[in-house]
Amino acid sequence: MQNFSYHTHTLFSDGRNAAEEMLEQAVKCGLAEVGFSEHLVVHKNFKQSPSWSKLQAYHGAHIYRTDFAEAAEAFANYKAKIEKLKKSYPLKIFVGAEVDFFTYDGWLEEFKNFRKQTNLDYYITGNHFLFPENCEYPIDADELTKHIPNPSQQKDFLRRHFLTIKKAAASGLFDFVAHIDYMRRVPGCNDESFMPEKEQLLQTLAKNNIPAELSTKGLRKDGHYYPAPILLQKMHMLNIPILISDDAHRTSELCRNFADAERLLQSLEYKNRWKLNKF
Numbered sequence: 001m002q003n004f005s006y007h008t009h010t011l012f013s014d015g016r017n018a019a020e021e022m023l024e025q026a027v028k029c030g031l032a033e034v035g036f037s038e039h040l041v042v043h044k045n046f047k048q049s050p051s052w053s054k055l056q057a058y059h060g061a062h063i064y065r066t067d068f069a070e071a072a073e074a075f076a077n078y079k080a081k082i083e084k085l086k087k088s089y090p091l092k093i094f095v096g097a098e099v100d101f102f103t104y105d106g107w108l109e110e111f112k113n114f115r116k117q118t119n120l121d122y123y124i125t126g127n128h129f130l131f132p133e134n135c136e137y138p139i140d141a142d143e144l145t146k147h148i149p150n151p152s153q154q155k156d157f158l159r160r161h162f163l164t165i166k167k168a169a170a171s172g173l174f175d176f177v178a179h180i181d182y183m184r185r186v187p188g189c190n191d192e193s194f195m196p197e198k199e200q201l202l203q204t205l206a207k208n209n210i211p212a213e214l215s216t217k218g219l220r221k222d223g224h225y226y227p228a229p230i231l232l233q234k235m236h237m238l239n240i241p242i243l244i245s246d247d248a249h250r251t252s253e254l255c256r257n258f259a260d261a262e263r264l265l266q267s268l269e270y271k272n273r274w275k276l277n278k279f
């Protein structure tokens with residue numbers, strides 16, 4: 001069975017447990033490697049977002065930042081803290097980031113600078129926001145219909161979302177892609193919708209050999225994995241590398257349903273499994 005988990009969160013972002021507690025649990029689960037993929041969500045105009053007040057009520061509100069320099073400092077300190085823990089636990093520990101990819105002018109350069117400054121072990125692209133064409137402000141996925149009442153505009157936002165993940169994957173800046181159909185939570189976006197855009201995204205993953213998750217978080221949210229079966233089949237057909245993730249935000253979620261996910265991959269004969277090749 002897969003003995004690592006690279007998609008986890010601690011109190012540093014919006015997790016509910018400290019890194020030490022997650023590591024103790026990881027040892028109990030028999031993991032050999034753990035990666036902390038804390039949220040990096042930086043948008044220069046966050047405060048102008050119609051979702052800003054909702055975001056401020058979230059227990060992890062501190063993850064929503066307007067300034068890359070501040071984020072880099074926080075992540076560098078966090079990385080140093082985790083480095084110190086390494087010798088106390090009998091497993092490999094990595095520090096990474098789950099990054100919301102934005103497309104406004106200047107964002108990419110700032111992100112590249114962030115990477116240089118922090119030198120984290122790995123990066124995941126995980127997109128939780130929708131935005132207009134020029135990306136002038138982000139909207140919380142669960143508020144799309146509230147703030148963008150026009151259905152055809154809603155479709156534009158969602159189409160753009162899948163093409164944004166595609167762009168992130170093609171950038172070569174990410175080690176793998178998180179929950180590719182996270183947006184199925186939005187009314188008007190189900191397993192079958194936006195298939196041309198999803199296919200384009202999968203083609204890009206295949207062409208660039210970028211892995212994607214089979215995330216058990218979907219089971220906790222709406223009863224099936226991210227990605228939905230139809231996308232998982234397509235991923236398999238395209239021979240996209242895959243890894244199982246839990247997206248654990250608390251100790252009890254670490255490795256949750258890994259045995260089920262393992263059985264699913266075996267039943268599909270999905271053999272192209274991926275892991276971080278570091279150290």
Ligand SMILES: [Zn+2]
Binds near residue numbers: 098126127178179
């Ligand atoms: Zn996520």
Ligand SMILES: [Zn+2]
Binds near residue numbers: 008247
């Ligand atoms: Zn996550």
